[in-house]
Amino acid sequence: MHVLYVIDSVSRVGGAEQGLVAMAPQLVRAGVRLDVAYLKESPGGFQPELTAAGATVFGVHRPSRAGRMAGLRALVRERRPELVHTTLYESDVLGRAAALSAGTPVVSSLVNSSYGPEHLHARGLNPWKVRAAQAVDAVTAQGTRRFHALTEHVAEAMAGRLRVSRDRIDVVPRGRDPELLGSVTAERRAAVRAALELPDDVPVVLAAARQQYQKGLDVLLEAWPAVRRHTPEAVLLLAGSEGSETPRLRRLAEAAGAGQVRFLGARGDVFDLMAAADAFAVPSRWEGLGSAAMEAMGVGVPLVCSDVAALRETVGSEDYAALVPPERPGALAAALIDTLDDAASAAVRVKAARARFLTCFTLHHVSGRMVEFYERSLHRRTL
Incomplete structure (x- = not known):
């Protein structure tokens, strides 16, 4: 053919x-x-x-x-x-x-x-x-x-x-290829964090998306001060190429506090970054599938996603990810805080999400x- x-x-x-x-x-x-x-x-x-x-x-x-x-x-x-x-x-x-x-x-x-x-x-x-x-x-x-x-x-x-x-x-x-994604290991986590100059015990939230309106990164940055008030040492990593929303995002990041938000730019090691994060955020306003969420399921990182139709279809249900209404910074902050605080419940969702990935998305x-x-x-x- x-x-x-x-x-x-x-x-x-x-x-x-x-x-x-x-x-x-x-x-x-x-x-x-x-x-x-x-x-x-x-x-x-x-x-x-x-x-x-x-x-x-x-x-x-x-x-x-x-x-x-x-x-x-x-x-x-x-x-x-x-x-x-x-x-x-x-x-x-x-x-x-x-x-x-x-x-x-x-x-x-x-x-x-x-x-x-x-x-x-x-x-x-x-x-x-x-x-x-x-x-x-x-x-x-x-x-x-x-x-x-x-x-x-x-x-x-x-x-x-x-x-x-x-x-x-x-x-x-x-x-995605499960071998290419890899999984979360102590060695992988430590190596990535060392390269980023992040201590192993610092709570890290990662988002990986183009800096466009669709991706809702502004909602995540509006939620971040509440996360920071609860967990002052937490760091937000934003990986992805610049776009039409970049100036607005940088203003919001500055308001959230210098050093608490790091723009990493376009990266070829997103799967490694996922393996070093304590939570992966997908605050999109809409999606066709949500490839980043699917990849995070395969790597094995706790997911916090907007509850939009395509993302819910991809991740399955609240059994696999924390789902919050789109464009609700308060709800997003609460879900991130809960994910960082309750590692045991997050681990249960991670295990179920990886099994779903291996069944549906290899x-x-x-x-x-x-x-x-x-x-x-x-x-x-x-x-």
């Missing part, structure tokens, strides 16, 4: 890019001849890992959408894949059009519950532009053979917003389901 995977970039920042590079070796081993086309220049990105996995990588960089569309169409005709798979908005719109113009079946991943009320009222987003993007997405979606959604929540939401039949959407989450399991999705899309399996 020959698949051309079209994605906006292969940078090391986004969840979609990380999901692709994690799954690529598994797909190739399963017999998929994998081509990857990316639209935005991505210096220092995942090109080497994709090539090492056995994929053939193409940068389709043009100064205009029309140019990128022409480049994709030419690539489809040159490579002649059996199936084109698109992920993220720009790639969805242009990749679908390029595939259809070349007479090639196309499938798309739905990685977020886009175009909802939360997007219309998000800081920095223009409601008219959101609706215009939705219209274009919906039009190009009509020619798409099947869709892959990360969660049932995304499938249900996007079926209505793109005006496609729900039975054309298959749900397959992202996965890379081997998820990759097999993705191959089945491709086969259904090519009518090689019963729909």
Whole structure:
């Protein structure tokens, strides 16, 4: 089976890019001849890992959408894949059009519950532009053979917003390799904390996310003074690339107290940071899956998450993570304090969460389901 995977970039920042590079070796081993086309220049990105996995990588960089569309169409005709798979908005719109113009079946991943009320009222987003993007997405979606959604929540939401039949959407989450994640050990914890110059007995809360409105890091920083009043020695680590919310987050961090909040920037060792933390916070306003929460489940760190639909679906229930209403700093602070104070209860949730990860989110399991999705899309399996 020959698949051309079209994605906006292969940078090391986004969840979609990380999901692709994690799954690529598994797909190739399963017999998929994998081509990857990316639209935005991505210096220092995942090109080497994709090539090492056995994929053939193409940068389709043009100064205009029309140019990128022409480049994709030419690539489809040159490579002649059996199936084109698109992920993220720009790639969805242009990749679908390029595939259809070349007479090639196309499938798309739905990685977020886009175009909802939360997007219309998000800081920095223009409601008219959101609706215009939705219209274009919906039009190009009509020619798409099947869709892959990360969660049932995304499938249900996007079926209505793109005006496609729900039975054309298959749900397959992202996965991770348990060996790559590793687990929490005293040696790993000590080594990471030593590198960060953090004593072993200092309570540490970690969040790992892009500094964007969706991720709710401002809510976490608004909650932090209450955590600090209860546990004055606690430290908050923020790992992730800068974004539109960075200036606001730095102001909130300054108000929370110098030295109590540390911005670590984009990191390649997030799993190690998780293993050194006493709690992992995911205060998102919305998610498509919640990859960071899923990874924390695999590593084995206590989770405190916003109780939004996709995150609840990923973590399961309060048996696996502390769930709090989104945009409620007081509730978030209380859950963090409880997690830091009651290590025994947190450990019970951690054990259950890791078992859930091993059942639902291992890379081997998820990759097999993705191959089945491709086969259904090519009518090689019963729909």
